[in-house]
Amino acid sequence: QKGGYPHFMLKEIYEQPEALRNTITPRIVNELPDFTEDGIDDEVFKNLENITVVACGTAMHAGIVGKAMIEKELKIPVNVEIASEFRYKEPLINEKTLVIVTSQSGETIDTLEALRLAKRCGSKVLSIVNVKGSTIARESDYVLYTHAGPEIAVASTKAYSVQMAAMYLIGCRLGYVKGIYSEDRAKAFIRQLQGVIPVIEETLKQADEVKTVANYIKMAPDAFFIGRGLDYTLSLEGALKLKEISYVHAEAYAAGELKHGTIALITENVPVIALATQESVYGKMISNIREVKARGAYVILVSMDEEYNDKDVCDKHISIPKQDGLFTVFSAAVILQLIAYYTSDAKGLDVDKPRNLAKSVTVE
Ligand code: F6R
Numbered sequence: 001q002k003g004g005y006p007h008f009m010l011k012e013i014y015e016q017p018e019a020l021r022n023t024i025t026p027r028i029v030n031e032l033p034d035f036t037e038d039g040i041d042d043e044v045f046k047n048l049e050n051i052t053v054v055a056c057g058t059a060m061h062a063g064i065v066g067k068a069m070i071e072k073e074l075k076i077p078v079n080v081e082i083a084s085e086f087r088y089k090e091p092l093i094n095e096k097t098l099v100i101v102t103s104q105s106g107e108t109i110d111t112l113e114a115l116r117l118a119k120r121c122g123s124k125v126l127s128i129v130n131v132k133g134s135t136i137a138r139e140s141d142y143v144l145y146t147h148a149g150p151e152i153a154v155a156s157t158k159a160y161s162v163q164m165a166a167m168y169l170i171g172c173r174l175g176y177v178k179g180i181y182s183e184d185r186a187k188a189f190i191r192q193l194q195g196v197i198p199v200i201e202e203t204l205k206q207a208d209e210v211k212t213v214a215n216y217i218k219m220a221p222d223a224f225f226i227g228r229g230l231d232y233t234l235s236l237e238g239a240l241k242l243k244e245i246s247y248v249h250a251e252a253y254a255a256g257e258l259k260h261g262t263i264a265l266i267t268e269n270v271p272v273i274a275l276a277t278q279e280s281v282y283g284k285m286i287s288n289i290r291e292v293k294a295r296g297a298y299v300i301l302v303s304m305d306e307e308y309n310d311k312d313v314c315d316k317h318i319s320i321p322k323q324d325g326l327f328t329v330f331s332a333a334v335i336l337q338l339i340a341y342y343t344s345d346a347k348g349l350d351v352d353k354p355r356n357l358a359k360s361v362t363v364e
Contacts, residue, residue, distance in 0.1 A: 007351045009153035009245070013337050014204060017197045019158040020330070022147035023165050024193060031187045033173040040142045044124050045177040048098040050077040052123070054086050054114040055102035056361070058156040059163055061237040062128075063102055065329050066167030068233045073326070074175045083110040086117070093123045100170070101127040104151060104159035105360040106134020115139055128166040130159050144170065153352045154359050155245050157337045160237060161200075161330060168193050192323070196330040199321045203331040207338055209318055213300050214342030216271060216316075223248050223271040224262070225336075226255040226292075228285055231275035234329045238273060238336035245354045246343035255288035268296035273339065276303040277320065277328035289313050302335050304328070 005011035027033055051070065053063030060082055067078035081091070087110055093099060099118040103111045106129040115136060118125050127140035130148050137143045146162035172189045175181035181189065217223055223242060225235035232254045239250035253262055255274070266272065272292045276285040282303075290313060293299055301314035304322045320331040344351045 007153065007341070007345070009155055009157060009341055009351050012151055012153055012158045013334065013341065015149065016158045016161050016334065017200050019146075019148040019162050020165055020197050020200070022149075023162040024169065024197075026147075027169050028190055028194075031190060032176065032183070033169045033186070033190060035144065035173060038142070038144055040126065040144065042173075042177045044098060044126065044142065045174045047096065048076075048174075049096040050079065051098050051100060052079045052081060052091070052093050052118070053100045053102060054081045054083045054111060054118065056083050056108050056111055058160045058237060058240065059102040059104060059108075059111070061233070061240065062160050062163035062167060063100065064233045064236060065164050065230065066100075066171065068230050069168060069326060070171045070174070073171060074178070074180050076174070081114070083108070083114040087113040091117065091121060093118060093121050095122040095124075097123045099123045099125045100167075101125055101136060101140060102163050103127065103134075103136050104130045104146075104148075104156055104163070106131045106136040107360050107362050108136075109362050109364055112136055112139070126170070128163055130162070152359075154354055154357050155241055155340070155351075161333060164329060164333070165193065192327050195323065196327050199323055199327075199331050200334055202321050203334045206318055206320075206335065207342075210335060210338040211342045211346075213316055213318070214339060214346050216298060217242070217248060217339065217343045218246065218346040220248060220269070220271050222265065223250045223273065224266070224292075224297075225250060225252040225273045225275070226258065226288060227252075227275035227278075228255050228281040229278040230325065230329050231278050231285075231332070234332055234336065235273070235275055237333065238275075238339070241337060241340035242343060244357065245340050245351055246347055246349065247354075248343060255285055258288060258291065263291065263295070266292045266295045266297050270297050271300060272297040273300045273302065273336070274314070275332055276301060277332055278325045280325075286310050286313055302332055
């Protein structure tokens, strides 16, 4: 069942190229994103003025990545809401809002109730769901199924990647339909999105490097993930994954926020996982890294090979292949998942079934 892997989580991490291929490929027609087969009407994109993403946990983190990408590329406002908060307030949505509901299981109770509230407010609901025929899928106006296959490990990995891919496909179609993206731009975007698949295959070869990092992190009570822009949005998921399965307390910080309080916690040997894949803020990231390094942090830098020329800045470098910064979240996510996986395994924990957690949260 585990296909020769010691845990479902590792198997599912390695299944990501296939999961992404299965999710992306059927939605590409004539090199453009196309949701005809999914029954998603372009009118829904033409009419929207803003987007609200509602979800929990990892699925919500995929929404935050989607927000960063869509706002950067299309200048359309995207609001991301925690479903358990959204459902108990009077949400600022209306018929001009597209509500995107994201859920692997399609059964998370808070997400489902948020969906019902969104419909009562007159918004159209498009859900990104992995489980066919689940309640969230059935109650949505439109469904974009992710094709990750069953995810058994409690910690979500491949479902997260395909949720991000779904957000990217939606963003590209939206940009194209609204005339924000030219046909050429949309095609180039899709080529780059398809390009993440071989890049992830390449990234998985770093597993042994990551293992050595995990052997360091396993000794730490706390760890910090820092980044800027898309790297920051990804670091939220990196911290959650580490906490969830290795029980190392972890926090994600926008690198520029450190000096507003948290840097007080950076002392000798504290692991700081720094993501630096965003060219426009690379220099800023390097100075943030120097700041934590000066306070004794053990810095693990994740960046692209070619960009990595500040050799003295970190204790350990993990490289991801060169690619456009809009798409690095996919390969960097794999590194963060592997960090959490190997840390949990090195601590001898039950990787697939962390304490106190269930795969699907159907009670409040
Ligand atoms: C963390 C994790 C959870 C889920 C969350 C939502 O690894 O898996 O945070 O993402 O419980 O679940 P779904 O996506 O099924 O609605």
